[in-house]
Amino acid sequence: MTTTTERRTAAAPSGVQKLTFAKAITLGLRRAMADDPKVLLMGEDIGKLGGVFRVTDGLYDEFGAQRVVDTPLAESGIVGTAIGLALRGYRPVCEIQFDGFIFPAFDQITTQLAKLHYRSRGRLTVPVVIRVPYGGGIGAVEHHSESPEVLFAHTPGLRVVSPSSPAEAYTMIQAAIASPDPVLFFEPKVRYWEKGDVDLGPADDERVPGSVPAPDDAVLNRARIVRPGTDVTVVTYGGSVATVLKAADAAAAEGTSLEVIDLRAISPLDTATVAESVRRTGRCVVVHEAPVLYGSGAEVAARITEECFYHLQAPVLRVGGFHTPYPVAKLEHEYLPSLDRVLDAVDRTLAF
């Protein structure tokens, strides 16, 4: 047993580290599992393989088969049994292997998971996290590149979030696990291999038991201004944040100042942060990969129009997927909101 403990401590990095997005989530999961013995992971191929994207890499070795559970290939079964485990006091974190495979679990998520707290008039909580690698840009086959987040944001009772950087992912996954509410955690898979600085805090053996601060759930509720600007507010989240930041660099070179807001969550939607920005800039563009029809951009546009009507210099514009099935991989770069399409929308809003 001593050997195991030593290996664990040695294996767990601390302090500020440059990590990939995927590794940041791995270490966030690890931190949550080390802090709370009720946290367990469930999913397909997440054990010895470490998940198809290796996000659970090493956790099976460290925490064992009872806490890193390779499940039967049945998404509804994964979420349904996670609900039962949550009712028994556990905090299950389910991995849905790919965005397009979440639909067999749709019923359990929307009719059961989302409603038990409400139906029990607050007596029951079901703190289940559902991790979903989502979005396109990796040249995948059908059903492996989709952005279904709005389908869940439309369901009261669910929190729907998406991190945009390794540091955010590390913090947000821990906040999601600590939340008493069910959380859909959409991971932009195109960013899994991108690196960034992550503050992992003290090493295991330097942490004082009981003094571990609870993750700040503001990261599940509040948008953040990633880049301040003055001319146009560009609102986005998840994998599109990096695209928009590049667009902001390009726009700056031409003398246009973009303020970039990362929503973090689309349920709840932090309209206040966006409205405060739009009142300053007078212009707003919303960017996401999901189809724009009835999308989160439509919701932002409606709310901003309502709250900032007299400050707007132009209609709120949306850049996103088309109302087509996700196209074949060879066409995805024309489908996805690219730097050029973001700049085109910026130009159009400035032309009003």
Added chain:
Amino acid sequence: MTTLPTSLPPHEGPLTEDGLVQLLTPAGERVAHSDPYADALDADRLRAMYRDMVLARRFDIEATSLQRQGELALWAQALGQEAAQVGSGHAVRDQDQVFPSYREHGVGMVRGVDPVDILRLFRGVDHGGWDSEAVSFHLYTLVVGAHPLHAVGYGMGLQRDGLVGTGDAARDAAVITYFGDGSTSQGDVNEALVFAAVNQAPVVLFCQNNQWAISEPTTRQALVPIADRAPGFGIPSVRVDGNDVIATYAVTAAALDRARNGGGPTFIEAFTYRMGAHTTSDDPTRYRTHEQEEHWRRRDPIDRLKAYLEAAGELPEVFQAELAGEADALGERVRTQVRAMPKPPADSMFEHVYATPHAVVDGEREAFARYEASFLDTEEAHR
């Protein structure tokens, strides 16, 4: 030359009565078969079961009347299923957990749910109605077949809590989940069987085959007896006469003991009959015969136990008179308390959507309050 079988093995279809465990004949005679669980039932315990069945039926009839009077939006009757529910319910111990569908009123009453609380859902004043953790009887699940997965997950939690197979009968726990013949066609029920099997979860999967899924007979769900499916998943199964309270108790007690002892899941098919309609919105005269209903009325589960106890001299008139009084009192209480259930305050619809603050819900609640208040202002102004 093919090695494939060209047909199914001979079978009688899903409604066969072959192979049913029966310890009490429809005439109320004890079958000469020794069973440790059944043999341990003394007259007091059997009278308690009889009482629970009588009260469950009385409650059911009162609820139907209340619906007809417009006091309930809907009622799902369990008439005819009292033995299946009360017999199995008596096998559940305090430390066990029950995941019902929406027709397990008899099980709920045995667990200690106030039947009045069951009617909150059907009156439209609550989506739940009782403290499910206090009585270890989960809230009803209206999506057919969604909850057996919750039961299996809960059982996986019991395993991780070290409450299965320790040999301590006072602590070892199990889960029982109830569903109907129709729900066995759902993917979720089949996934529950898979998860229960591979995890050897301490779960009893209790199917009340009441022969009707609204208007569809069991023959629209299966070609073979429902219980025959479970062994294909690696789960042992048993068919029991669900109108025989003693046999139902005995097989359920054995299955729960196996689960508590770490022996894994068991599938029970209790073969019974839905004497009433699916719900008060249903009209069984459109799809089944009077003759079939009469046939099953003659196999009434309450009459069967009554005949047995009377023949044994164990149902004295004073007991029956007291029980009749208790049933009348229950009926009176149900009628009074249901009629007194108030409409909840309108803004309560915003409560408990989330366990932590949610800006959208909070904003809508405030806007709704302003909207409501605007009428108050107008009324004040007109005074």
